[in-house]
Amino acid sequence: MPEFEPMQNMLTELRRGSLTLAVLGSLREPRYGYALLQTLTEQGIDIEANTLYPLLRRLESQELLTSDWDTSENRPRKYYVVSQKGKEALVQLMKEWEHMQRSISAICGKGE
Amino acid sequence: MENTIERYVYDVARRLPEKEREEVKKELRANIYDMLPENASEAEIEKVLYELGSPASLAGKYRQNPRYLISPAYYDEYVSVLKWVLPLVGVIVMVIGFITGTVMALKIDTSKYYLVATKIISQGISMGVSAAFQALIWTTVGFVIAERSGQRAEQSGKHSWRIQDLPEVQKSGQTHIPLSEGVAELVVMTVFSVIGILFCTGRLPFAMAFSEEGLHFTTVFNPDFLVLWIPAILVTFVLGVIVGITKIKDRRWSVPVCVSVVAKSLVSMAMSLYLLNQPNMFSSEFLTFLSNVGVLQALPQVNGKNVLLVVLMVLIVIGTISECVKTVTMTIKNRDK
Numbered sequence: 001m002p003e004f005e006p007m008q009n010m011l012t013e014l015r016r017g018s019l020t021l022a023v024l025g026s027l028r029e030p031r032y033g034y035a036l037l038q039t040l041t042e043q044g045i046d047i048e049a050n051t052l053y054p055l056l057r058r059l060e061s062q063e064l065l066t067s068d069w070d071t072s073e074n075r076p077r078k079y080y081v082v083s084q085k086g087k088e089a090l091v092q093l094m095k096e097w098e099h100m101q102r103s104i105s106a107i108c109g110k111g112e
Numbered sequence: 113m114e115n116t117i118e119r120y121v122y123d124v125a126r127r128l129p130e131k132e133r134e135e136v137k138k139e140l141r142a143n144i145y146d147m148l149p150e151n152a153s154e155a156e157i158e159k160v161l162y163e164l165g166s167p168a169s170l171a172g173k174y175r176q177n178p179r180y181l182i183s184p185a186y187y188d189e190y191v192s193v194l195k196w197v198l199p200l201v202g203v204i205v206m207v208i209g210f211i212t213g214t215v216m217a218l219k220i221d222t223s224k225y226y227l228v229a230t231k232i233i234s235q236g237i238s239m240g241v242s243a244a245f246q247a248l249i250w251t252t253v254g255f256v257i258a259e260r261s262g263q264r265a266e267q268s269g270k271h272s273w274r275i276q277d278l279p280e281v282q283k284s285g286q287t288h289i290p291l292s293e294g295v296a297e298l299v300v301m302t303v304f305s306v307i308g309i310l311f312c313t314g315r316l317p318f319a320m321a322f323s324e325e326g327l328h329f330t331t332v333f334n335p336d337f338l339v340l341w342i343p344a345i346l347v348t349f350v351l352g353v354i355v356g357i358t359k360i361k362d363r364r365w366s367v368p369v370c371v372s373v374v375a376k377s378l379v380s381m382a383m384s385l386y387l388l389n390q391p392n393m394f395s396s397e398f399l400t401f402l403s404n405v406g407v408l409q410a411l412p413q414v415n416g417k418n419v420l421l422v423v424l425m426v427l428i429v430i431g432t433i434s435e436c437v438k439t440v441t442m443t444i445k446n447r448d449k
Contacts, residue, residue: 034146050164054173077142
């Protein structure tokens with residue numbers, strides 16, 4: 001845990017954009033909110049519930065995700081899955097991600 | 113225990129647009145229950161809710177467009193306008209309040225001086241404060257309207273700003289005229305012209321004098337002389353408005369600003385000198401009063417004119433010349449760069 005506060009802000013800033021990528025990628029198969037939170041945490045993505053749930057709602061309103069309420073169990077759960085538009089967005093974002101990773105590595109140098 | 117969750121969910125949802133509330137409530141409720149074990153204790157519920165954060169902050173994250181009364185895009189301008197509008201309006205109206213307070217107090221009773229003083233001060237302060245609040249409210253309303261209409265323009269795909277609106281780069285010499293200067297000039301011009309015309313048409317009983325019976329009204333100036341002032345005030349007002357508008361438009365010492373300032377100064381100097389040379393300036397009552405007190409005899413005459421008048425005329429000429437020289441130098445400096 002960095003005790004330097006601007007450092008914490010920089011890390012949060014850096015992660016913010018990639019969260020969309022992680023969420024869209026994980027939702028190639030349907031998941032409900034809390035299950036997605038656990039999946040992401042297991043994969044080492046540091047995201048809080050109060051960030052993820054509003055993000056899901058935003059992505060849904062942008063039609064990158066579709067959702068379905070499952071009422072077969074005793075408690076209703078909302079399942080999200082990536083839409084066709086979301087898949088296309090994911091491909092583009094991945095390209096950009098790789099491009100940026102190459103550029104940053106080239107600029108900052110590896111193992112320095 | 114369900115009550116705690118319901119209260120939390122409700123507190124988040126009530127901060128959101130109405131059409132989203134039900135869906136967010138349902139989602140949030142499901143998510144919270146998923147985060148809890150079966151038959152969770154009150155302590156476990158509290159832990160989860162604290163993890164989600166305050167309802168206000170969570171609602172803020174749910175909101176698509178953060179809503180502001182006045183967004184950062186307008187905030188700086190809003191504060192800088194308030195900084196000069198509030199004191200200016202407050203002080204001007206307070207002075208008007210002092211004057212009307214004086215008039216009102218004198219009409220009621222002039223024998224008790226402390227009552228007169230209280231009336232004047234309370235009238236001035238209450239009018240000044242309420243005018244400042246009015247100014248605050250209307251400035252805010254104006255900016256909120258700008259904020260809302262600005263957002264709409266952005267949504268409909270237009271640019272939210274224009275290249276033309278970019279401010280000129282300020283040069284190191286102070287040749288820039290702040291917006292406040294032009295606006296202040298317009299406001300002050302209007303206020304003083306209105307007061308001046310009220311005074312000259314006899315609607316403000318300005319003049320008063322002390323005598324053995326206490327305060328009583330006399331007219332200091334001759335009414336025929338005051339009538340001459342009305343066209344002079346109107347001409348100065350029109351020229352002042354032109355100066356104010358060119359300053360607001362150009363915001364630097366441009367040629368139109370220079371011409372209008374010089375013209376205004378010269379015209380008002382000429383009119384003041386003409387008016388001060390009128391023979392029938394003061395009312396006969398006031399002249400009698402002055403000679404009774406002994407002021408007239410004490411002051412020497414220069415070329416048949418009272419020395420105070422001569423000094424006043426010299427001051428007006430010096431003031432006008434220095435104003436013109438300053439304006440012209442500023443304009444020349446501005447053109448050189």
